[in-house]
Amino acid sequence: MAKKTSRFVCQNCGAVFPRWAGKCETCGEWNTIIEEESPSLSMPKATGGQGGRKIEFVSLDGVPETSFRLKSGISEFDRVCGGGLVAGSVLLIGGDPGIGKSTVLLQVTGALSKVCNAVGKPVRCVYISGEESVDQVRLRAARLGLASAKVDLASATNVRDIIATLDTGEAPDVVVIDSIQTMFSDALDSAPGTVGQVRACGNELIRLAKRRGFALFLVGHVTKEGTLAGPRVLEHMVDTVLYFEGDRGHHFRILRGVKNRFGATDEIGVFEMTDKGLCEVPNPSALFLAERRGNISGSCVYAGIEGSRPMLVEIQALAGLSSGGSPRRAVVGWDSARLAMVLAVLEARCGIKMSDKDVYLNVAGGIRLTEPAADLAVAAALLSSMSQIPVPADMVVFGEIGLSGEVRAVPQPSLRLKEAAKLGFSRALIPPARVNKKSVKESDTGLKLNEIGHLKTLLDMFGMIENKRES
Numbered sequence: 264m265a266k267k268t269s270r271f272v273c274q275n276c277g278a279v280f281p282r283w284a285g286k287c288e289t290c291g292e293w294n295t296i297i298e299e300e301s302p303s304l305s306m307p308k309a310t311g312g313q314g315g316r317k318i319e320f321v322s323l324d325g326v327p328e329t330s331f332r333l334k335s336g337i338s339e340f341d342r343v344c345g346g347g348l349v350a351g352s353v354l355l356i357g358g359d360p361g362i363g364k365s366t367v368l369l370q371v372t373g374a375l376s377k378v379c380n381a382v383g384k385p386v387r388c389v390y391i392s393g394e395e396s397v398d399q400v401r402l403r404a405a406r407l408g409l410a411s412a413k414v415d416l417a418s419a420t421n422v423r424d425i426i427a428t429l430d431t432g433e434a435p436d437v438v439v440i441d442s443i444q445t446m447f448s449d450a451l452d453s454a455p456g457t458v459g460q461v462r463a464c465g466n467e468l469i470r471l472a473k474r475r476g477f478a479l480f481l482v483g484h485v486t487k488e489g490t491l492a493g494p495r496v497l498e499h500m501v502d503t504v505l506y507f508e509g510d511r512g513h514h515f516r517i518l519r520g521v522k523n524r525f526g527a528t529d530e531i532g533v534f535e536m537t538d539k540g541l542c543e544v545p546n547p548s549a550l551f552l553a554e555r556r557g558n559i560s561g562s563c564v565y566a567g568i569e570g571s572r573p574m575l576v577e578i579q580a581l582a583g584l585s586s587g588g589s590p591r592r593a594v595v596g597w598d599s600a601r602l603a604m605v606l607a608v609l610e611a612r613c614g615i616k617m618s619d620k621d622v623y624l625n626v627a628g629g630i631r632l633t634e635p636a637a638d639l640a641v642a643a644a645l646l647s648s649m650s651q652i653p654v655p656a657d658m659v660v661f662g663e664i665g666l667s668g669e670v671r672a673v674p675q676p677s678l679r680l681k682e683a684a685k686l687g688f689s690r691a692l693i694p695p696a697r698v699n700k701k702s703v704k705e706s707d708t709g710l711k712l713n714e715i716g717h718l719k720t721l722l723d724m725f726g727m728i729e730n731k732r733e734s
């Protein structure tokens with residue numbers, strides 16, 4: 264029998280220590296290290312090369328065995344997966360509890376069960392829930408209009424049972440494990456949800472998926488507390504990592520690809536949560552701008568790119584004199600470090616005093632922006648809020664701001680401008696073209712282009728003057 268040894272594992276980052284400590288040295292979290300029994304299962308003994316089989320090397324130019332991709336027909340989902348599911352691939356879907364992971368996977372399996380696989384047979388989907396009873400899943404399916412979908416449903420948590428079931432008979436095409444934190448392997452003593460269990464269960468299921476050639480979805484909750492292990496330990500084992508994000512106060516949900524061995528990352532799919540489940544949002548810009556009121560100060564439309572798609576969103580800013588103490592900085596939907604940088608540049612390079620002001624920044628619609636290209640739009644919204652002069656309602660803005668206040672070029676300007684023209688905008692505030700690069704022509708985009716080289720130029724637009732720096 265395998266000798267069991269004790270080890271101490273951080274439940275936040277998965278780092279292993281020989282003894283207990285209050286703080287994890289790797290991730291800096293407190294009270295996340297717990298003792299686990301570690302059988303040799305997760306640490307195979309070194310074999311020293313004896314008794315191994317010789318492996319065959321091949322050239323790079325072979326044709327892959329299958330290039331077939333299973334498409335669910337839910338195009339927002341298929342695009343994030345890189346154009347459909349590849350047989351034997353493993354996808355991890357992370358996200359806060361209650362954000363809609365089970366819902367989207369039930370809808371995807373429901374849709375997949377109506378299409379055919381590579382050999383022309385109807386796709387067989389298996390949905391194993393460790394969180395909800397069969398009746399609960401059935402109720403949800405009825406609500407989603409999927410009660411008659413041919414999905415094999417089970418409620419189980421023991422990985423040994425699951426593997427035994429999936430390993431007999433004809434292999435399914437798609438398997439959903441909801442969620443990996445509720446699964447347990449009886450080879451380990453630790454509780455379900457601990458890093459050791461998540462890693463061991465993930466490992467066994469992934470091996471089976473590769474061997475039997477089915478696409479495997481693993482659902483993983485992300486919690487800030489150390490009680491449930493984050494699915495981070497699985498990220499390097501799986502082929503694709505998707506994050507389902509969104510603001511509970513908004514209906515929009517974004518499925519974001521952060522790693523994909525079979526397609527582009529940073530691709531996003533936009534959904535809206537309705538009483539009949541998640542609906543695709545094929546044209547997010549129109550929806551994000553739907554509630555915009557023209558000609559109010561402190562608002563600016565940013566032309567961004569998310570994945571391969573252009574997307575227009577409204578950035579709102581409010582800057583007011585602070586009532587004393589350290590000024591408040593509240594950011595929703597953007598990086599607060601990036602806002603601090605824009606504020607510092609405005610103060611140091613344009614002489615606009617920001618250090619005595621409370622600043623609130625909001626990206627309307629609940630989407631989270633990741634590009635630095637939003638810098639210029641943020642600066643414009645801030646200056647507009649301070650000067651009470653609105654950014655023209657028919658203008659879009661994009662550009663990155665450097666530390667000396669210069670406005671820098673960003674990728675794919677023409678894609679952004681085309682989207683703006685499509686949505687009825689007629690002007691754009693953009694960075695100057697890169698040296699040796701062809702600039703975007705006004706005639707190509709149908710927009711009046713206003714190139715801006717330095718943040719100081721932006722002050723004129725709002726009737727503000729550069730103050731001399733106070734020393």
Ligand code: TYD
Pocket residue numbers: 358359360361362363364365366367403406407536537538539540541
């Ligand atoms: P769920 O998929 O259970 O979240 P997760 O699996 O990520 O924990 O989503 C649950 C939330 O979605 C819940 O708050 C209710 C809401 N919801 C709807 O608004 N409409 C629907 O049709 C469904 C099925 C869920």
Ligand code: MG
Pocket residue numbers: 361364365366394441
């Ligand atoms: Mg769920």
